[in-house]
Amino acid sequence: MVITGHWIDSDWKLQKRVLSFVHIPPPHRGVEIASSIFKSAKEWGIEHKIYSISVDNASNNDVAVRMLKDDISRSKKLLCDGKLFHVRCCAHILNLVVQDGISEIVDITKAIRDSVEFVNRSEGRALMFAEIAQQLHIPGKKLLYDCKTRWNATFEMLNCAIKFKDVFPRFQDREQSYDFCPSAEDWKKS
Known part of the structure; x- marks a missing residue:
């Protein structure tokens, strides 16, 4: 303490x-x-x-x-x-409120978190993902992981991933073992 x-x-x-x-x-x-x-x-x-x-x-x-x-x-x-x-503690109260809001999209957040982890787990997949982003002229850094218990980290992960929303379906076309791509509707809700 x-x-x-x-x-x-x-x-x-x-x-x-x-x-x-x-x-x-x-x-x-x-x-x-x-x-x-x-x-x-x-x-x-x-x-x-x-x-x-x-x-x-x-x-x-x-x-x-x-x-x-x-x-x-x-x-x-x-x-x-x-x-x-x-x-x-106002920060703790804010965290509880935001976590409650995030619970409304828990399945979407999980799909995005799993997608980020899947891409970043392999250097080859991360490179393929970056190449697709480059082909689509999407600037940005690599995908960010979050800390599940910190709403601001989850926000940063979602904020970063949403910039790459058009990359994920194309990545799924090239990577057959990637089968949890968020849908267009999921991106709207996130």
Whole structure:
């Protein structure tokens, strides 16, 4: 776990620092997470300066934040009675929303991901794919892989692959073992 601190300095500039790297062996229970955060804050001498904590939406983090809120509120009054103490991570929320949207085209995304992997798995296939792209006057680099759990990586893979949508059917004509080419309708949906 990485613990970071954000604050506004005396010149009203946002400051950010990594406060600690903590190894928490599984299972990652809220008790251990809270203890690690509090220990790090104490080592930095900021345990009485914490106004909010931002974590993703895992239930163990909810437990950790609840425990920290209770511990900190015993020694000082929290801003807005602690209503702003637990701040959900906007990036995590955005990721959940986009992943939900991507789930609507999961079969199409899988076909494109499998196509990218198939082409890139062999230097000969990648070369053949690049030659077809060149014949069609399609500029661009090679196809990009994605990380299934990161929506932005999936977006980049789809964004790159869609530029080559006319290459895939021609590639399928030349490569007989490639039998999962996305259809024209799939490209419209992606």
